[in-house]
Each structure stands twice: as structure tokens, then as C-alpha cells.
Amino acid sequence: xxxxxxxxxxxxxxxxxxxxxxxxxxxxxxxxxxxxxxxxxxxxxxxxxxxxxxxxxxxxxxxxxxxxxxxxxxxxxxxxxxxxxxxxxxxxxxxxxxxxxxxxxxxxxxxxxxxxxxxxxxxxxxxxxxxxxxxxxxxxxxxxxxxxxxxxxxxxxxxxxxxxxxxxxxxxxxxxxxxxxxxxxxxxxxxxxxxxxxxxxxxxxxxxxxxxxxxxxxxxxxxxxxxxxxxxxxxxxxxxxxxxxxxxxxxxxxxxxxxxxxxxxxxxxxxxxxxxxxxxxxxxxxxxxxxxxxxxxxxxxxxxxxxxxxxxxxxxxxxxxxxxxxxxxxxxxxxxxxxxxxxxxxxxxxxxxxxxxxxxxxxxxxxxxxxxxxxxxxxxxxxxxxxxxxxxxxxxxxxxxxxxxxxxxxxxxxxxxxxxxxxxxxxxxxxxxxxxxxxxxxxxxxxxxxxxxxxxxxxxxxxxxxxxxxxxxxxxxxxxxxxxxx
Amino acid sequence: xxxxxxxxxxxxxxxxxxxxxxxxxxxxxxxxxxxxxxxxxxxxxxxxxxxxxxxxxxxxxxxxxxxxxxxxxxxxxxxxxxxxxxxxxxxxxxxxxxxxxxxxxxxxxxxxxxxxxxxxxxxxxxxxxxxxxxxxxxxxxxxxxxxxxxxxxxxxxxxxxxxxxxxxxxxxxxxxxxxxxxxxxxxxxxxxxxxxxxxxxxxxxxxxxxxxxxxxxxxxxxxxx
Numbered sequence: 159x160x161x162x163x164x165x166x167x168x169x170x171x172x173x174x175x176x177x178x179x180x181x182x183x184x185x186x187x188x189x190x191x192x193x194x195x196x197x198x199x200x201x202x203x204x205x206x207x208x209x210x211x212x213x214x215x216x217x218x219x220x221x222x223x224x225x226x227x228x229x230x231x232x233x234x235x236x237x238x239x240x241x242x243x244x245x246x247x248x249x250x251x252x253x254x255x256x257x258x259x260x261x262x263x264x265x266x267x268x269x270x271x272x273x274x275x276x277x278x279x280x281x282x283x284x285x286x287x288x289x290x291x292x293x294x295x296x297x298x299x300x301x302x303x304x305x306x307x308x309x310x311x312x313x314x315x316x317x318x319x320x321x322x323x324x325x326x327x328x329x330x331x332x333x334x335x336x337x338x339x340x341x342x343x344x345x346x347x348x349x350x351x352x353x354x355x356x357x358x359x360x361x362x363x364x365x366x367x368x369x370x371x372x373x374x375x376x377x378x379x380x381x382x383x384x385x386x387x388x389x390x391x392x393x394x395x396x397x398x399x400x401x402x403x404x405x406x407x408x409x410x411x412x413x414x415x416x417x418x419x420x421x422x423x424x425x426x427x428x429x430x431x432x433x434x435x436x437x438x439x440x441x442x443x444x445x446x447x448x449x450x451x452x453x454x455x456x457x458x459x460x461x462x463x464x465x466x467x468x469x470x471x472x473x474x475x476x477x478x479x480x481x482x483x484x485x486x487x488x489x490x491x492x493x494x495x496x497x498x499x500x501x502x503x504x505x506x507x508x509x510x511x512x513x514x515x516x517x518x519x520x521x522x523x524x525x526x527x528x529x530x531x532x533x534x535x536x537x538x539x540x541x542x543x544x545x546x547x548x549x550x551x552x553x554x555x556x557x558x559x560x561x562x563x564x565x566x567x568x569x570x571x572x573x574x575x576x577x578x579x580x581x582x583x584x585x586x587x588x589x590x591x592x593x594x595x596x597x598x599x600x601x602x603x604x605x606x607x608x609x610x611x612x613x614x615x616x617x618x619x620x621x622x623x624x625x626x627x628x629x630x631x632x633x634x635x636x637x638x639x640x641x642x643x644x
Numbered sequence: 645x646x647x648x649x650x651x652x653x654x655x656x657x658x659x660x661x662x663x664x665x666x667x668x669x670x671x672x673x674x675x676x677x678x679x680x681x682x683x684x685x686x687x688x689x690x691x692x693x694x695x696x697x698x699x700x701x702x703x704x705x706x707x708x709x710x711x712x713x714x715x716x717x718x719x720x721x722x723x724x725x726x727x728x729x730x731x732x733x734x735x736x737x738x739x740x741x742x743x744x745x746x747x748x749x750x751x752x753x754x755x756x757x758x759x760x761x762x763x764x765x766x767x768x769x770x771x772x773x774x775x776x777x778x779x780x781x782x783x784x785x786x787x788x789x790x791x792x793x794x795x796x797x798x799x800x801x802x803x804x805x806x807x808x809x810x811x812x813x814x815x816x817x818x819x820x821x822x823x824x825x826x827x828x829x830x831x832x833x834x835x836x837x838x839x840x841x842x843x844x845x846x847x848x849x850x851x852x853x854x855x856x857x858x859x860x861x862x863x864x865x866x867x868x869x
Contacts, residue, residue: 223754224747226735348743388647396736405738415739420649433653434833 211246212587214356218246221352227345229630230399237397243635244349245586249599249617256641259322259330259601260611262511265501267318267603270337270488272504274314277487278304288503289496292520296571297493298541299338299486301449303456307473307482310383311607314482317379317444318603319343319616322511323581331514331579333598334494337485339446342616342636343372343602344403347410349638350614365643369614373410375604380413380442382606383478387441389413390430392421394447394463404446413444423467428477443468444480452483491540491574492518515577519570528575529563535575536626537562548627550578578626584637586619595619596626599639613641646789652740653795653834655733657869660799662730663749667776668807669697670723673713674766680706696810697721714769715760727753727772742786748779794831801825806865815852822848829868840867 211218219241228239251259276283277294284291294300319340321333350369354361380389391413393404408415414430421440422429429437445452451461456469471477487493495516498509517524517535528535532551539547551559566573583594597619602612617637618628628634648656672693679689690709694701699721703709716722734741734749752775762768780800787793801824808818822844829836844864847857854861 224750225743226746226750396732401735405736406743408739409743413739414647415736416649417651417736419651430647431649433648433650438647 208247208360210357210360211248211353214353215246215587218349218352218356219244221355222348225348225352226402227348228402230397230401232399242345242630243621244345245619245635245637246353247585247587247592248353248638248640249584249597250640250642252642253644256611256613259511262330262509263320263601263603263611264609265505265507265510266320266332266335266497267315267605267609269497269501269504270318270335271313271315271605271609273500274337274482274485274488275308275312276504278307278314278484283500283503286503288499289493290520292571293490293492293496294487297487297490299449299484299488299490301457301484301486303469304482304484307484308475309472309482310385310475310478313383313605314485315488315603316383316480316482316605317376318605320601320603321598322601323514323579323598325579325581330511331581332494332497332511333514334491335489335497336600337481337489339448339481340600340602341400341403341446342600342618343612344406345636346614346616346638347372348406349636353638364640367613367641367643369612369639369641372602372612372614373407373412375610375612376407376444377411377413379604379606380411380444380478380480383480384441385475385477387428387439387477388430389442389444390416390421390440392416392418392443392445392447392465394418394451398446400446407444413442416440416443418447418463418465421465421468423465423471426471426474426476428465428468428471440477442478442480449483449486452479491538492520492571495574514579517575519566519573519575524575525566525570528566528573532559532563532575534578536578537566537573537575540572540574550626552578581626584617584619586621586635586637593623595621595623596628597637598628615639646740646791648740648792648795652737655737656740656792656795657799657834659730659733659737659749660796660801661803662726662733663752663776663779664800664803665726665807666723666730666752667773668804668811669726670769670772672807672811673723674769677710677766680710696812697807698810710765714765715756723772724756727756740787740789740792741783745779745782745786748775748782751775752779791832794828795834798825798828798832798834801828802865802868806862809858809862809865815854818854819848834869836868840864844868 222244223241227242227244229242230237230239273283277300283289284294315337317340319336319342321336322330323333324330347370377389389411391404391408393401393415395401395417398404405415416430420430422431428440428443430440431437447463450458452464453466453469454461454464455466457464468477469483472479472483494513495518498513501507501509517528519525519528528537533554535551537549537551541547549562554562581596581598584597585592586595597617600616600618602615604610604612617639618630618634619637620626620628620634622633630636676689676693680686686706690703690706691701703712712719713722715724717724717728719725731749731753734746738746752772755771755775756769759765759768783793783796801821805818805821805825808821829841844861847854847861847864850857
């Protein structure tokens with residue numbers, strides 16, 4: 159359904175003020191005057207430009223529908239495709255703040271890459287007692303089949319989607335790392351394309367870094383690890399929730415969109431089968447299929463969406479898989495707790511970006527704390543994703559709290575608990591006014607010959623005023639993320 | 645040369661067929677619809693339309709036919725069903741077609757959906773034809789890979805030829821579409837049945853008398869792939 163209400167009166171955007179003000183917290187060189195000056199520019203420039211975008215909201219949403227900006231969802235075992243609700247009020251991040259985030263995110267992903275290389279290699283971090291082995295080998299993301307594999311250029315995490323929130327104290331916190339098949343980059347990419355068409359003045363009046371280079375960055379990554387052959391984006395098919403993204407990224411990066419049946423293994427090489435019978439060698443597979451379904455000969459034998467034998471080719475170094483299978487061990491919600499320790503261990507540095515305060519039920523001391531304060535914590539099941547398995551203690555009845563405590567005591571490795579971060583609201587347009595909603599930011603960090611942070615990101619928001627859950631599968635929407643160039 | 649898998653070649657071919665099926669049947673429907681406006685002729689008009697297209701006449705009356713033939717998702721012969729099939733084939737071809745070209749298929753689909761409650765059918769369905777015209781134009785303009793264009797147009801002209809034959813188009817139109825079809829057929833690398841092509845050529849070369857072998861021509865066309 160198109161959004162038809164035009165906004166007549168729009169309140170100012172507090173989230174943007176917060177982002178700008180936050181710059182001064184992290185960049186000592188950013189003087190108070192500069193921050194005020196940016197704010198003033200914002201009020202005079204961005205504010206008016208944002209209003210222009212809001213006035214064109216109907217047109218932008220029409221373009222979104224035209225270009226099929228959708229995501230799929232399964233309800234009652236039926237596939238439904240729906241438009242991803244877009245809000246035109248962008249999140250704005252200043253250049254200084256982005257520089258801070260860039261340093262922190264690059265550092266984090268470098269450490270995670272070192273961790274993955276170590277875990278599937280020597281396991282020094284376990285031997286040195288920095289991370290208990292229970293957290294590695296009991297993780298669903300740890301794949302013994304990947305032991306000893308050295309991927310091209312020793313890169314495991316080529317595309318990391320790091321979820322952050324900004325608390326009301328203006329501090330950024332990492333909520334989780336997504337190192338398997340993080341999705342979402344295509345949405346701000348196409349949103350920018352369409353908003354530039356709908357409101358060109360917004361982009362001439364403001365110094366916003368163009369984010370449409372994501373596909374070029376992706377291509378650079380695929381080329382950097384390519385073992386000889388074409389680049390393909392491997393999709394499970396049309397009825398995957400993120401199929402729009404698969405096809406859009408293939409189009410924009412110049413890679414071939416491949417279905418599993420298009421690929422086959424011969425003589426320990428991977429090939430793409432053309433319609434007239436000739437075959438082409440594949441050098442990089444940006445696979446959008448989960449580890450367990452990737453190769454029926456290696457993982458789930460009943461998988462119909464995998465490529466038989468692809469893991470042998472990968473193990474022999476004859477194809478690059480983006481991201482590396484087995485990365486799930488690093489984005490396990492239990493292992494998340496140890497990422498700042500990894501930064502210290504591998505890089506000898508203090509983590510620039512903080513984790514949300516987290517307690518591991520695995521540790522007795524933490525477990526006791528969780529049991530005592532459950533009603534104020536958010537509990538996460540480490541085996542779930544996509545906003546599922548997240549329980550806010552404050553929303554549970556006394557009985558349910560007791561039940562949860564029992565489960566936590568029975569399966570402590572399965573749960574982590576975090577302090578609820580009262581993260582800032584960003585305004586979204588609803589009807590003819592703007593209303594505050596919880597929003598997070600998924601930043602994308604790409605690693606090829608270098609590690610780079612994409613100067614944008616997917617800002618997801620909850621459409622429910624009482625909810626912290628922003629996932630699209632739970633009804634959330636998205637915004638563009640503007641990084642100012644100065 | 646493009647890099648096209650067997651499955652994608654199939655989607656390209658059928659996208660061409662379904663897009664053309666929607667275009668030509670809708671265009672023809674407009675003419676029959678005009679005849680139906682004269683009430684005496686209404687039943688005859690829609691029944692002869694069904695007969696020419698080999699559609700089972702499962703409709704209660706003219707009104708039922710109009711609505712179901714145009715908009716029913718459950719009627720595999722409906723314009724809407726064919727448009728959905730075109731969309732299903734197109735949506736997996738974004739990297740071949742480009743988002744811009746694909747968007748015209750989405751627009752055509754949206755146009756049909758919007759017209760469902762229309763009181764001025766021809767007027768409100770005209771955008772479907774416009775969107776499909778734009779789709780073909782955009783394809784020529786945006787899709788650099790000739791092989792991709794040849795496969796999709798092979799499907800398009802095969803479908804058009806089939807429909808023109810069924811709907812009694814003049815010989816000159818049939819001959820023209822046949823030549824377009826042959827031109828594309830020789831450029832693609834999909835296996836086809838040469839003897840059926842020869843048979844069809846022989847019939848088309850009969851000129852206006854081709855109609856004496858109408859059934860044979862349709863069968864040959866059907867057996868080429």
C-alpha cells in the first residue's frame with residue numbers, strides 16, 4: 159500500500175541533533191563552535207531539505223514499489239513478499255563521528271578475522287585461556303568441517319554487518335556482529351538512488367557522501383580474493399527473504415546471479431553451466447545460502463539448495479567463498495562477550511567501540527546476577543537470530559520470569575543477558591506528523607585487500623512505539639543513513 | 645557474449661512469450677469488448693474469442709467472462725495470470741535485464757491490479773499496453789547483451805505468430821512476424837527441431853492459402869522447441 163498522507167507539519171528531528179552533538183564526545187579536535195556551526199547548517203539546510211524529502215514521500219514509495227524493493231517473509235508456511243517500509247527522514251552522521259565509528263569498526267572486524275583464522279587454525283586464544291573452549295566448540299556456528307582451511311588471503315569475514323545503537327548518553331554500543339550472510343546494504347543504496355531523483359536539491363544543498371559505491375566495494379572484495387574465474391552471487395532462489403538484495407547486488411556489482419543448479423564441481427574446480435553447454439570457471443562465490451545448506455556432501459545431506467562438492471573446491475583453494483563458512487562461531491551471541499578481549503589479544507589495543515553490558519549465564523557469578531535482576535534485563539537465546547529469541551524481563555509475568563529462570567539454570571550456555579540500553583529515538587513520519595521510534599544502525603565493513611567501512615548503513619526502526627525490536631521480519635522499516643563529508 | 649545459464653535462458657524465453665501473450669490478447673480483447681457493447685452480439689463475441697484462443701468456455705456469461713478473463717488469478721488463461729507468469733520469469737532476471745527494464749514489468753502488473761474495479765476498462769487497461777511497449781523499448785536500449793535479447797525475442801515472436809494465426813490476422817502480418825521469428829531463431833544457441841521449422845516455412849510460403857493447413861501450422865510451431 160502506498161503512503162498517501164503528505165506531511166504538513168513536521169517536528170524537528172532530535173536524532174540528528176544527537177548525532178551531531180555526539181561528534182564532540184569522540185573527536186577532541188572538534189570544537190564546540192564547530193559542532194554548533196554544523197547544527198546551525200543542519201537547521202538551515204538539512205531541515206529544509208528533509209522536509210522536501212517528506213513532501214515527496216508518496217513519490218519515493220511509488221518508486222520503491224516500481225523497483226521491487228521488497229523482502230519476503232514466511233507466515234504459516236506461506237511466502238509473502240512485501241514492500242520494506244521506507245521513512246524519508248535520514249539518519250545523519252557527521253564526518254567526525256563517522257571517522258570515530260570507522261576506526262572502531264575496522265578494529266573490531268580485524269580482530270574478528272584474526273579470531274576466525276586462529277580458531278580454525280592454532281586456537282591460541284583458547285590455549286591462552288582468553289576464551290573458554292566451551293564457547294567455541296559448543297557454538298552452533300563452529301564447524302569442524304572447516305578446521306584447517308585457509309581461505310584466499312586468509313580472509314574469513316569479507317562482509318560484516320555490525321549492529322550498533324546509540325544510547326541516550328550519546329555513546330555508541332555494539333549490539334551484535336553478523337559475519338555469516340548479513341543483509342540490508344541494498345536498501346539504503348536504492349533508497350539513495352530514488353531520493354536523489356525525488357529531491358535533487360536535498361543533495362546539492364548538503365555534503366552527503368554518495369553511498370552508491372557499495373557495489374563497487376563489493377566487486378573489489380570479490381576481485382581481491384578471486385582464485386581465477388567469474389564472480390557469482392549464489393542465491394537459494396526467488397523465494398528467499400532477501401532475494402531482491404541478491405539480484406540487485408548482482409546487477410550492480412556485475413556478478414552473475416547464480417542458482418544452485420547453475421553451479422557444478424568438476425576436477426576440483428567450480429563451474430557455471432551455460433545454456434549452450436559451455437562452462438565457465440568460478441573464482442568467487444558471494445554465497446547467500448547458510449552454511450548448513452551450502453554443500454550436501456559436507457553439511458546437511460538433504461539440502462536441495464547447495465552445490466555438492468563446493469567445500470572440497472574451497473578447501474583446495476580453488477574458489478573463494480564470501481563469507482567463509484564457519485564464521486558463525488565469531489558472531490555467536492555468547493562469543494560476542496569476548497570481542498573486546500579479542501581486540502586486546504590479537505591487536506594489542508583497547509576496543510574503541512563498546513559492547514552493550516552483557517552477562518553470561520555460563521559464569522556462575524553472572525548467572526546469579528541475571529537471576530536476581532532478570533526483570534530489568536533483556537535475555538537473548540544465542541541460537542536465534544532476526545529478532546527472535548529476544549525476551550525483555552520487564553514484559554514477563556511473575557510466572558514467566560520463574561519459568562525463564564529455570565531454563566537459564568538448565569541451559570546456561572544458551573543464554574546471555576544484557577542491560578537494556580535506552581537508545582535514542584529517531585523521528586519517523588507517521589500520518590501528518592513525526593513520531594519518535596527506536597532505531598539501530600547496521601554498519602557494513604568490507605575486507606578485501608584492505609578493511610573499509612561503507613559510508614552509510616542500514617538504519618532500521620521499530621514501527622511499534624513500545625518496541626525495541628527493529629527487524630524487518632518483525633514489522634520494522636528502514637531509513638537511509640547519511641554520512642556528511644564535512 | 646552473455647553468460648546465461650540453462651534456467652535463465654528458459655526464463656528469458658518464457659518472459660518473452662508471456663509478455664507478448666498479455667500484450668496481444670489484451671489488444672485483441674479491446675476489439676472484442678467493443679463488439680460486446682452491442683448487446684445482441686455480446687455472447688457470440690466472447691464465445692468466438694474463447695474459441696479462437698482455444699480457451700475452454702467455462703464462463704457463465706459475458707460479465708463473468710470479462711472479469712475472470714482479465715483479472716482472475718485462478719484462471720490460468722486470464723490476462724492477469726499471464727502477467728503474473730511474465731513477472732515470475734522477469735524477477736529472476738534483474739541482472740540480465742537491469743532494474744530499469746524490469747520495472748516496466750512491475751508497472752504493467754500494477755496497472756492490471758489497479759484496473760480491477762474500473763468502470764472504463766479499455767481506458768484503465770491502456771497503461772498495461774503502454775508499460776509493455778516501454779518494456780520492449782527499454783530492453784533494446786538497456787540490455788547490451790545481444791544473446792539475451794535474441795532469446796527473449798525468440799519467445800516473443802513465437803508467441804505472436806501463434807496468436808496472430810489463431811486470431812485470424814491477415815497473411816501479411818503473419819509472414820512479417822514469421823520472418824522476425826526466424827531471424828532470432830537462427831541467432832540463439834538453443835536446440836530446436838529443424839524439420840518443424842521447414843514444415844512451417846513450407847506452409848507460410850503458400851501465401852494466403854496457408855490457412856488451408858492451419859492446424860498443421862500451429863502444431864509445427866508448437867513442436868519447434
